[in-house]
Amino acid sequence: AQSIGDECTEDLQCSAHLSAGGTCQDGKCTCAVGYHYLHGYCYSSA
Numbered sequence: 112a113q114s115i116g117d118e119c120t121e122d123l124q125c126s127a128h129l130s131a132g133g134t135c136q137d138g139k140c141t142c143a144v145g146y147h148y149l150h151g152y153c154y155s156s157a
Contacts, residue, residue: 112124112125112127112128112135112140113128114128114129114140114151115129115139115140115141115142115148116139116140116141117139117140118138118139118140119135119138119139119140120135120138121135122134122135124140125140125141128151129142129148129151129152129153130152130153130154131153132145132146132152132153132154132155133153145157
């Protein structure tokens with residue numbers, strides 16, 4: 112998985128490319144709660 116919306120089965124597949132905030136939810140990569148997507152990475156929203 113390389114980007115938001117890519118198929119995945121585990122969080123590591125997403126966090127490797129999206130940064131620490133990347134997570135696998137319902138089979139798709141997304142940013143975890145408390146993170147937002149910007150320029151290809153998940154950043155902490157705090």
